[in-house]
Amino acid sequence: MKTISELLEKAAARAVPVVRGIDDAQLAGPTPCSEYDVRALLNHLFVVIENFQALAVKGSTDFSRTEDVVTGDWRGRFGDASALLAKAWAEPGAEEGTPGRMGIPARTVGLMVLGDMTVHAWDLARATGQDFEPDASVVAELEPGLEAMAPRAREMKVFGEPFPVSPGATAFERALAVTGRDPGWSPVRR
Structure with missing residues (x-):
């Protein structure tokens, strides 16, 4: 079993190129997370990363931060x-x-941020017309992890209802579907 750190390194290796590939002209575009445009999703991901970094060292968190950090060299900072x-x-x-105050095991907390990093990288890639293929070892941990978290995540309104996928769906497509995402999502063309 890989450590959370190893998995996060693999997830970041796939997410960072996606973030670097986002053009400023795409920041107002829609994402698979209907409540977020590209800029808002990037801001959310920065908050997630900062807070889960604090959780790793048993520090305090503040998920309520809302300032826009997609300024200056935000790609490098990501x-x-x-x-x-x-x-x-x-x-x-x-x-x-x-x-933290979640009362859940640290490894599960780590899998939560692994899910955010991977799923939101996919969201951003889809929203900006980029390819995204998560690391297979990340998906192997993510699919059962997201499935286990799903009931509570739905109660908290973090996940939507499961999206129906075909029996031949890939493990990552099934993981996306568990969160309520349509694995075939693409931006609406105007």
Whole structure:
């Protein structure tokens, strides 16, 4: 079984190129997360990364931050933040205990941020016309992890209702569907 840090490094290696490939002209475009445009989803992902970095070291979190951080060298900062996230989860004890007020095991918390990093990278890739193929070892952990989290995530309105997929769907398509996403989503052409 790979550590959360190893998995996050693999997820970041796939997410960072997607973020770097986003043109400023695409920031107002729609994403598979109907409540977020590209800019808002990037801001959300920055908040997630920062807070889950704090959770790795059993620090305090603030998921309510709403300022726009998609300014200046945000692409470079995303790469740096992703690397710091993986580094935080590599620290001794990161996968032990129950960080924060969630009352759930640290490894599950790590799988949550792994899910955010991977699924939102797919969201951003789809929204901006880029290819995205997650690392197979990430998907192997993600699919059962998201399935296990789904009932509580739906109660919290973090996941939508499962999207129906064909029996031949890939593991990643099934993982996306568990979150309520249509694996075939594309931006509406005007």
